[in-house]
Amino acid sequence: MTILVTGGAGFIGSNFVLDWLALSDEPVVNLDKLTYAGNLTNLTCLDDDARHVFVQGDLGDRALADRLLAKYRPRAVVNFAAESHVDRSIHGPEDFVQTNIVGTFRLLEAVRAYWGSLPEAEKVAFRFLHISTDEVYGTLSKDDPPFAETNANEPNSPYSASKAASDHLVRAWHHTYGLPVLTTNCSNNYGPFHFPEKLIPLMIVNALAGKPLPVYGDGMQVRDWLYVKDHCSAIRRVLKGGRLGETYNIGGWNEKPNIEIVHTVCALLDELCPKADGRSYKTQITHVQDRPGHDRRYAIDARKIERELGWKPAETFETGIRKTVQWYLDHPEWVANVQRGTYRKWVAKQYKETNE
Numbered sequence: 001m002t003i004l005v006t007g008g009a010g011f012i013g014s015n016f017v018l019d020w021l022a023l024s025d026e027p028v029v030n031l032d033k034l035t036y037a038g039n040l041t042n043l044t045c046l047d048d049d050a051r052h053v054f055v056q057g058d059l060g061d062r063a064l065a066d067r068l069l070a071k072y073r074p075r076a077v078v079n080f081a082a083e084s085h086v087d088r089s090i091h092g093p094e095d096f097v098q099t100n101i102v103g104t105f106r107l108l109e110a111v112r113a114y115w116g117s118l119p120e121a122e123k124v125a126f127r128f129l130h131i132s133t134d135e136v137y138g139t140l141s142k143d144d145p146p147f148a149e150t151n152a153n154e155p156n157s158p159y160s161a162s163k164a165a166s167d168h169l170v171r172a173w174h175h176t177y178g179l180p181v182l183t184t185n186c187s188n189n190y191g192p193f194h195f196p197e198k199l200i201p202l203m204i205v206n207a208l209a210g211k212p213l214p215v216y217g218d219g220m221q222v223r224d225w226l227y228v229k230d231h232c233s234a235i236r237r238v239l240k241g242g243r244l245g246e247t248y249n250i251g252g253w254n255e256k257p258n259i260e261i262v263h264t265v266c267a268l269l270d271e272l273c274p275k276a277d278g279r280s281y282k283t284q285i286t287h288v289q290d291r292p293g294h295d296r297r298y299a300i301d302a303r304k305i306e307r308e309l310g311w312k313p314a315e316t317f318e319t320g321i322r323k324t325v326q327w328y329l330d331h332p333e334w335v336a337n338v339q340r341g342t343y344r345k346w347v348a349k350q351y352k353e354t355n356e
C-alpha cells in the first residue's frame with residue numbers, strides 16, 4: 001500500500017512525511033512543485049530511503065497526476081500543496097487561484113477517474129484527505145465562540161478565499177460524484193522546518209541576526225497555535241477513522257495574541273541564547289503598519305475530532321514553543337540555506353535525475 005502526498009516538501013507536508021515514515025513502512029509518493037516554500041533539505045534523511053519517492057511537479061498537471069496514480073496505485077491522497085502565505089496572496093493573488101483552486105480541481109478530477117477505475121474493495125477503502133485552514137471561517141470578535149465545523153465560510157484574504165474555494169470543490173466532489181473525501185481545517189502551526197516568512201520563525205531568525213522584530217499594528221491579533229507534529233497526528237487520525245464527507249477542525253486550544261507569542265519567543269531566546277550585551281531580545285520589537293484586512297481573531301473549537309476520533313494535542317504551547325526555539329538554535333545551517341536560497345540550488349542538483 002502507498003499514499004500520495006502533495007506539497008510534501010513544505011513545512012507541514014515534510015513534517016508529515018517524516019513522521020509517517022517514522023511510524024510505518026507504508027511508502028509515500030511526494031508530489032511537490034518546489035516553489036520557494038518547498039525545501040527538500042527538510043527530507044535529506046530520506047535520501048537513501050526507498051519508501052520515499054519524490055516527484056517534482058504541479059498538482060494541476062493532470063497528465064502527471066494520472067501517471068502517478070496509475071503507477072503507484074495509492075490507497076489515499078493527502079493534499080497539502082498550496083500557496084500558503086497571506087501577505088504574498090495580497091501582493092499576487094493569481095498563484096493562489098491557480099494552485100489552490102485550479103490545482104485542487106485538476107487533482108480531484110484525476111483522483112475521481114482513478115478511484116472510479118478501482119476494484120470495489122479498493123474503491124471502498126480509498127480516501128482523499130484535503131488539508132485546509134481555519135482562515136476560511138473569517139474573523140471573530142473578542143467574545144464570539146470559537147469556529148465550529150458548522151460555521152459559514154467567510155474568508156477575508158485572497159489566501160483564505162482560495163482555500164475556501166478548494167474546500168467547496170472537495171465537498172462537491174463527494175456529494176456529486178461520491179468521492180470518499182475528508183477535510184481538515186487547522187489553526188496556525190509552528191515547529192521545525194517553518195519557513196522564516198511566518199511569524200514565529202521570522203521572530204527567531206531576526207532576533208538572532210540582531211534585526212528588528214516587526215509586529216503588525218498593535219500585535220493584538222489573536223490566533224490559535226498548534227505544534228506541527230500534533231497537526232500531523234490529527235491528520236493520521238482523520239485519515240484512519242474520519243467519516244466520509246466530513247470536516248474536522250484541528251486546533252491546540254491555545255489562543256494567544258501575536259505580541260504575546262513574540263514576547264514568549266524573546267524570553268526563551270534570552271534564556272537559551274542570551275545576548276552578549278545582556279539586553280533582552282524584546283528591545284528589537286518594532287510595530288509596523290498593519291496588514292490590510294487583517295483578521296482580528298481566530299479560535300478553533302476542536303471538540304468534534306476529540307469526541308469522534310479521540311484526538312487531542314500532545315503538546316502545550318509552552319512545551320511546543322520551547323522545542324521549536326531549540327530546533328532553530330540547533331539548525332543554523334538550515335536557516336542559512338533558506339536565507340541564502342541555496343536550498344533551491346541543492347534541490348536542482350540533487351533531484352534532477354529522480355524527477356518523473
Ligand SMILES: NC(=O)c1ccc[n+]([C@@H]2O[C@H](COP(=O)([O-])OP(=O)(O)OC[C@H]3O[C@@H](n4cnc5c(N)ncnc54)[C@H](O)[C@@H]3O)[C@@H](O)[C@H]2O)c1
Binds near residue numbers: 033039082083131
Ligand atoms: N502553516 C499553517 O499554519 C497552516 C495552518 C492550517 C492549514 N495549512 C494548510 O496546510 C497546507 C500546507 O501548509 P504549509 O504551511 O506546509 O505550506 P508551505 O507553503 O510551507 O508548503 C506548501 C508546499 O506546496 C508546494 N506547492 C505549492 N504550489 C504547488 C503546486 N502547484 N503543485 C505542487 N506543489 C506545490 C510548495 O512547493 C511547498 O512545498 C496548506 O494547504 C495550508 O493551506 C497551513
